[in-house]
Amino acid sequence: MLWERAREPHAHRWSLPGGGLGDLEDVEASIRRQLAEKVDVRQLSHVEQLAVFSNPKRVPGPRVVATAFLGLVPSHIDPVVPSDTAWHPVDALPATAFDHEAICRRARHRLASKLSYTNLGFALAPPEFTISALRSLYSAALGYKVSATNLQRVLSRRGLLEPTGGTVQPGPSGGRPAALFRFVSGEMRVTDPFAVLRPPSTRSLSS
Amino acid sequence: MLWERAREPHAHRWSLPGGGLGDLEDVEASIRRQLAEKVDVRQLSHVEQLAVFSNPKRVPGPRVVATAFLGLVPSHIDPVVPSDTAWHPVDALPATAFDHEAICRRARHRLASKLSYTNLGFALAPPEFTISALRSLYSAALGYKVSATNLQRVLSRRGLLEPTGGTVQPGPSGGRPAALFRFVSGEMRVTDPFAVLRPPSTRSLSS
DNA sequence: CGTGTTTTCGCCCGGTAGGCGAAAACCTGG
DNA sequence: CCAGGTTTTCGCCTACCGGGCGAAAACACG
Structure with missing residues (x-):
C-alpha cells in the first residue's frame, strides 16, 4: 500500500506510509500509529521489523x-484508504x-521466506477458506504457482491446518x-526446524 | 565481547560495544568503525543487522x-582487546x-538458526579445520552436542564442505x-530452500 | 442419466536427516 | 613387532518429507 506524494521531494512518486518516532513509543507502536x-489501517494480522535503512543519502536533506x-x-479485510492511497x-x-x-522488495522476500518455514499464512487468510483460495494467496505472495495438493498435505502434516467441517457450494460450472479449513x-x-542437527531429543511433530 | 562500564549509568555492568551514528555513514559502517x-576488532567474517531496540525507557535519560x-x-582470530573488555x-x-x-540472546538465536539453514559456519571456522574441530564450533554456537558423523555428511551433501587433502597428526593418545576440510x-x-512449494523448475543441488 | 468440472485422496518415488556399527589409521606399551 | 586402545571415517539401514500423478468423490448441466 502506497500513497502518492503531493509535495517535493519526489512529488507524484509513490511512498510507503510512515513517519517520525514519538518520544513515548517504540518503533512498532509508531508504525501502528502511523x-x-x-x-486508517488497524487490523494488522502480523507486524515485524524488516531492517534499518540508513544510507546518509537515502533522502535529500538532513x-x-x-x-x-x-x-x-x-x-478478507479491505480497509478504506484515503484518496491519495x-x-x-x-x-x-x-x-x-x-x-x-x-524496501518493498525486501518485504516481499521476507514474506515469501516466512510463508515457507512458518505458519505465517494465517496472517494472509480469512478465518475460514478453501484450499484453492489459500492456493491463490500463496501463489500471489510467493510469485509462482503452487500445487493445491501439496499445499494441503504439507500444511496439514505440519499441524497448521485443520478442517472446520463446513463446505462451500460449487460454482455454476459444477465440481x-x-x-473449509482454518489455521490452528x-x-x-x-x-x-530446518536444523542441521537437532537437539538430541527434539522430534518434529507429524500430523 | 563485552566491556565493563566505568561510569554511570550502570557502572561496573557489562555492555556491548557500540556508539553514535556518524553523519556520513550508515549503521553497518558505524558498527564496523566502533x-x-x-x-580493535577488524577481522569480522560476517556482519548482519539483528533488530532495532527502541523502547523509550531502555536507557535512562533521553x-x-x-x-x-x-x-x-x-x-582462529584472537584480537587483542582493551583491558576493560x-x-x-x-x-x-x-x-x-x-x-x-x-540483545545477546537474540544474537545467539539468530546465529543458531542461520548455522542450520545457511553456510554461516564459514564465518566461525578457520580456513582449514578437522571435522571434530568444526563439531566443537557448532556445538558451542548451537548450545547442544552435534554428531560429527552427520555434520560431515549434511554439510558435504549440501556442497558446503570440501576436503583440502591434508591431514592432521593424531594426538598422543593415538587415533x-x-x-582437513574447508568451506567452499x-x-x-x-x-x-525450506520452501513449502518450490518454484516449478528449481531443484536443490546435491553434492 | 451421462458428461464435464472441481476437489480430494491414495499410491509411489526420490532425496535427506539421522543412528549405528564396522573399518581405517594411528599411538603406546609390552 | 605385535596386541590393545583411541580417534576418525565410511557404509548400511531406517524414517520421514516434499512432490508428481492418476483415480475417486461430489457436484452442475443438458
Whole structure:
C-alpha cells in the first residue's frame, strides 16, 4: 500500500506510509500509529521489523534513518484508504520515492521466506477458506504457482491446518464442493526446524 | 565481547560495544568503525543487522534507539582487546547494562538458526579445520552436542564442505589422522530452500 | 442419466536427516 | 613387532518429507 506524494521531494512518486518516532513509543507502536492515523489501517494480522535503512543519502536533506516493517492484513479485510492511497501489486510497482522500492522488495522476500518455514499464512487468510483460495494467496505472495495438493498435505502434516467441517457450494460450472479449513494457531511460529542437527531429543511433530 | 562500564549509568555492568551514528555513514559502517576504534576488532567474517531496540525507557535519560548487529570473528582470530573488555560465553553472561542481555540472546538465536539453514559456519571456522574441530564450533554456537558423523555428511551433501587433502597428526593418545576440510564459499548463502512449494523448475543441488 | 468440472485422496518415488556399527589409521606399551 | 586402545571415517539401514500423478468423490448441466 502506497500513497502518492503531493509535495517535493519526489512529488507524484509513490511512498510507503510512515513517519517520525514519538518520544513515548517504540518503533512498532509508531508504525501502528502511523498506519492507523494516516491510512486508517488497524487490523494488522502480523507486524515485524524488516531492517534499518540508513544510507546518509537515502533522502535529500538532513539524514533520516528508517526502520522498515513488514505488515500484513488478511485478504478478507479491505480497509478504506484515503484518496491519495492505493494498493499496488509488488510485481508491478509504480515509480516509488526514495529507497522504497528496495524496501518493498525486501518485504516481499521476507514474506515469501516466512510463508515457507512458518505458519505465517494465517496472517494472509480469512478465518475460514478453501484450499484453492489459500492456493491463490500463496501463489500471489510467493510469485509462482503452487500445487493445491501439496499445499494441503504439507500444511496439514505440519499441524497448521485443520478442517472446520463446513463446505462451500460449487460454482455454476459444477465440481465437488470444497472443504473449509482454518489455521490452528493465530500466532506466528516456526514450523520447519530446518536444523542441521537437532537437539538430541527434539522430534518434529507429524500430523 | 563485552566491556565493563566505568561510569554511570550502570557502572561496573557489562555492555556491548557500540556508539553514535556518524553523519556520513550508515549503521553497518558505524558498527564496523566502533569495533575497530573502541576494541580493535577488524577481522569480522560476517556482519548482519539483528533488530532495532527502541523502547523509550531502555536507557535512562533521553531516548536512544539502537540498531543491534550480529558480528562474527573466526575462531582462529584472537584480537587483542582493551583491558576493560573481555569475551564471555553467551550461556554465562555477567550482569549486563541496559537491555544488552536481551540483545545477546537474540544474537545467539539468530546465529543458531542461520548455522542450520545457511553456510554461516564459514564465518566461525578457520580456513582449514578437522571435522571434530568444526563439531566443537557448532556445538558451542548451537548450545547442544552435534554428531560429527552427520555434520560431515549434511554439510558435504549440501556442497558446503570440501576436503583440502591434508591431514592432521593424531594426538598422543593415538587415533586415525583427521582429514582437513574447508568451506567452499566465503559468502553467506542460504542452503536449505525450506520452501513449502518450490518454484516449478528449481531443484536443490546435491553434492 | 451421462458428461464435464472441481476437489480430494491414495499410491509411489526420490532425496535427506539421522543412528549405528564396522573399518581405517594411528599411538603406546609390552 | 605385535596386541590393545583411541580417534576418525565410511557404509548400511531406517524414517520421514516434499512432490508428481492418476483415480475417486461430489457436484452442475443438458
